Amino acid sequence: MTDRKVTAELADWIATLKHSDIPEEVRTEGVRTFVNWVGCAIGGADHPSVDVALNALSPFSGSPTSTILGRTEKLDAMHAALVNGISSHVLDYDDTHLKTIIHPAGPVASALLALAEMRPVSGQALLTALVAGVEVECRIGNAVYPDHYDRGWHITGTAGVFGAAAACAHMLGLDRQRTQWALSLAASQSSGLREMFGTMTKSFHPGSAAQNGLKAALLAEAGFDSSEQGIEAKRGWANVTSTKQDYNEILGNLGQHWEAALNSYKPYACGIVIHPAIDGCQQIREEIGDRVGDIEHVSLRTHPLVLELTSKTAPKTGLEGKFSVYHAAACALLRGDGAPTAFTDEVVNMPELVELRGRIEAKTDPDMHSASVHITVTFKDDSSLEKHVERAIGSIDRPLSNEQLETKFLDQAKLVVGSDVAAQALSQAWKIDGAQTPAPIARATVPQASRAAE
Amino acid sequence: MTDRKVTAELADWIATLKHSDIPEEVRTEGVRTFVNWVGCAIGGADHPSVDVALNALSPFSGSPTSTILGRTEKLDAMHAALVNGISSHVLDYDDTHLKTIIHPAGPVASALLALAEMRPVSGQALLTALVAGVEVECRIGNAVYPDHYDRGWHITGTAGVFGAAAACAHMLGLDRQRTQWALSLAASQSSGLREMFGTMTKSFHPGSAAQNGLKAALLAEAGFDSSEQGIEAKRGWANVTSTKQDYNEILGNLGQHWEAALNSYKPYACGIVIHPAIDGCQQIREEIGDRVGDIEHVSLRTHPLVLELTSKTAPKTGLEGKFSVYHAAACALLRGDGAPTAFTDEVVNMPELVELRGRIEAKTDPDMHSASVHITVTFKDDSSLEKHVERAIGSIDRPLSNEQLETKFLDQAKLVVGSDVAAQALSQAWKIDGAQTPAPIARATVPQASRAAE
Structure with a gap:
């Protein structure tokens, strides 16, 4: 009162x-x-x-x-x-x-x-x-x-x-x-x-x-x-x-x-909690180019809300895909896409995407900021790559520019x-x-x- | 769950x-x-x-x-x-x-x-x-x-x-x-x-x-x-x-x-909690006829909700009158009315009603059933009358007949x-x-x- x-x-x-x-x-x-x-x-x-x-x-x-x-x-x-x-x-x-x-x-x-x-x-x-x-x-x-x-x-x-x-x-x-x-x-x-x-x-x-x-x-x-x-x-x-x-x-x-x-x-056209993962995976894709086909395993360390809200491991529809950090990360790695085109029924069911998302695991870390993610990619030759996103694009600290909005x-x-x-x-x-x-x-x-x- | x-x-x-x-x-x-x-x-x-x-x-x-x-x-x-x-x-x-x-x-x-x-x-x-x-x-x-x-x-x-x-x-x-x-x-x-x-x-x-x-x-x-x-x-x-x-x-x-x-x-055209009081006062009115002008004091013993919801002592509008057990009781005694016509701005401000409601007090009793009321009327010659309403008209035990509905x-x-x-x-x-x-x-x-x- x-x-x-x-x-x-x-x-x-x-x-x-x-x-x-x-x-x-x-x-x-x-x-x-x-x-x-x-x-x-x-x-x-x-x-x-x-x-x-x-x-x-x-x-x-x-x-x-x-x-x-x-x-x-x-x-x-x-x-x-x-x-x-x-x-x-x-x-x-x-x-x-x-x-x-x-x-x-x-x-x-x-x-x-x-x-x-x-x-x-x-x-x-x-x-x-x-x-x-x-x-x-x-x-x-x-x-x-x-x-x-x-x-x-x-x-x-x-x-x-x-x-x-x-x-x-x-x-x-x-x-x-x-x-x-x-x-x-x-x-x-x-x-x-x-x-x-x-x-x-x-x-x-x-x-x-x-x-x-x-x-x-x-x-x-x-x-x-x-x-x-x-x-x-x-x-x-x-x-x-x-x-x-x-x-x-x-x-x-x-x-x-x-x-x-x-x-x-x-x-990205999905819940904000998985934006860091998409951002990081897009960055990795740009760095590794064709080696995306050689990925053996992807490990995401995320804020706890990510798995509370987006833990669907086997989405069947575009809408369900928005609630799957696994799909979002796979799509960012394989196609570089986080726009509405990434969350269609067709894309969610593409065999190569389904295959890759099966290689992705996510763990939560309560100390992680909600705009952050830490990604470890292991390739088939046992080499690996780490990517830490301190603040995802679109967060308050890294706002979209007017050009990006356009x-x-x-x-x-x-x-x-x-x-x-x-x-x-x-x-x-x-x-x-x-x-x-x-x-x-x-x-x-x-x-x-x-x-x-x- | x-x-x-x-x-x-x-x-x-x-x-x-x-x-x-x-x-x-x-x-x-x-x-x-x-x-x-x-x-x-x-x-x-x-x-x-x-x-x-x-x-x-x-x-x-x-x-x-x-x-x-x-x-x-x-x-x-x-x-x-x-x-x-x-x-x-x-x-x-x-x-x-x-x-x-x-x-x-x-x-x-x-x-x-x-x-x-x-x-x-x-x-x-x-x-x-x-x-x-x-x-x-x-x-x-x-x-x-x-x-x-x-x-x-x-x-x-x-x-x-x-x-x-x-x-x-x-x-x-x-x-x-x-x-x-x-x-x-x-x-x-x-x-x-x-x-x-x-x-x-x-x-x-x-x-x-x-x-x-x-x-x-x-x-x-x-x-x-x-x-x-x-x-x-x-x-x-x-x-x-x-x-x-x-x-x-x-x-x-x-x-x-x-x-x-x-x-x-x-x-009656008001909250159900004051219906027993109106019912009892209407019954009293029928019994005492002209002696309603000789009332010195009215005491109501009611369920606690009555004063929680309808304790306005000086209502100024018809709407406020619906939230005043004092007005409702006075109007039932003086006019026999509990219909929408009892809750108009005009009626609520009638001098004889205002006068009578000033003579009404209400006390709560947690043991009282919500469909009951006990009313004590004291007249100017010190004689008095008791009225106990066990279940008010319109309650589940005393439903309105089809004729009353009409x-x-x-x-x-x-x-x-x-x-x-x-x-x-x-x-x-x-x-x-x-x-x-x-x-x-x-x-x-x-x-x-x-x-x-x-």
Whole structure:
């Protein structure tokens, strides 16, 4: 229990935040967050999860104001928020707030861009709301992490709905009281269980968070009232869903310290815990060239989470491959690949990959940093090679450069919408902070044939 | 942790349940559940919460297939489920599963009737699905109550979404696997906090449960996959949201023992804990007639929950009046009223009521049954009168008769749609089990002027 008015103070900050209050380096990270999200949403747009969600839910869409990124369909803003939230997460390739493993953009950006197509605002307004939303969800996540996550909550869904509500409340210009209501309406919709990992329902969580956060803001705007202390009350969100509640993580140095500046972008299309192994194996592949065929044995020494989350030894599908450090390492050694193309059903079942992953073992070491790995390769001639990755590419200490972000964007987007559309969407997305309105960015992601008719 | 396949076994039962499997007395209670729900949804239809929700969300409705009960608007089935769920709960007058304080019909019936208007089925099919859904939500509630509720979850929302998903899965004819997915999609949307009590967001919970349960079933129908053990898995719903998990409450005697037969219907438009006090005060009023003006003092001896939940001594609004045992008792003594008309802003502020409630004190007694009260009235001439209510009307031991249910239905519905429409809606609602299709029941609740144009 706390005497601090957490929801009220947070709402006050959200309601009064201006574009000029955000330091330039934080805005710059906000733009990178947005660009990476657009690329991921296009990259996931042809996934079966998205097809199925559209089949099931399109009959319930109101006026089709908002774009399904990378596709020809438009839906109402709430359904577009849901579907873009699904597609941007479905390849496990989106952004990561490393302290909490929240994927911040899915819930927030999916809600905002869909809303902006319905109620036009400037690109600056969207970017300000995006930074506000990411800041709120990461701070709320920090307040309860790790206890909340350990209990079994999928924190991208449970904290994400606050981010979406905060962002939409800001973009709608809600006052402090209605922002409090929006946050409490978010608290009462916060959901998503880790049990769903490995099924389509995992990506449903950020989509649902986007849709429900937007709904919270729209209801509050119309005067649907709620608690003014939904986060910190005795039977409020933090007490009900976590044994840890550190409200200083939410309110401390608000506007001075920015969690939104600590976002990171995955170089590989799978859970972040196996990124060091992929990074190290790619480096080894570059060093040994053809000798990859002579590998007798590979030994990985990793952080314990790696085997807690990705210990599948015999994955059969692309999705299962994302939960197999053995497949990921084998694919990096044999093909140099960690992109979505590494996690298809076809690749996971390639005989030479299956053969190599059988030669890989993994041991955990609690002293190992989660961004590190130590790899020992033994060749058939008994020679061996050691590779230590101190910090994997994509970690907070070795962030992707803008150029690497662009490569990632284009490589995944071109598979879905072709190179021309991918390039155009990328170019538009970078310009969000100066855009007159964000809608053309959404439209730039749509396959050419469909857009020609507009 | 359990080895039992709870979600799978429950899904199997849902998927194979037939109308003829339900004993007649359980079906009869199902019809009473349905009738009471229709009356409550009409009674709440003109509440400001409903107006605000419609204002905010109507722009996002797809084809208007489904009726907002007691109003002229139609919305798509998912939005109608939400709004009817709000209106049926907003007067705190709906049904109660006494073991868990779940209000079963709101989530389940709101989803089913809206869906039935979109995809016509027989009245029998709706009634079967209704009983299935109520059974599932109450059993799932039993499995985690009271720990889950004590933690701060609003169990009508959190268990209700399972009921709605189960009911819709049954009505859509989903097979066992898809029913498992629907239950797990429900698990991942289960939400609603007790902190929201006293605000519009409380009624949002059953509405949201209806909408999200329907969405779960529609997604599962289309092939959106999910966990097959969302209820009992290590990081599934029961472990994440409760310290108690008694799976025998879910699976024990399925199809033999019926929780759905234990539903109860409130005679008074407020929390069930103050019903004994209202019942006793109404009885006293009938006995003393005009001497109600001579009351010097009233002493209530009650179950401890009464003061934990309804101890407001100076309510200012109708809503606050529902959380004041003093107001409720005074209004029963002075006006004989416990209907929605007893909980208006005007009545709560009537000087003679304010005066009388100042003469009422309440003491708790942990040995008192929650359906009991002992009342001592002292008159100005020092004479006194004792009234002991062993079991209040509306409790499981003194259920409302069909005639009392009808009076309740008509008294609340006529205030919103007039006596003729109320009577017609009531007559139609009783016939659900034999109805060719349920849609005409929904249409019978609509104010006359609007229906004339159809």
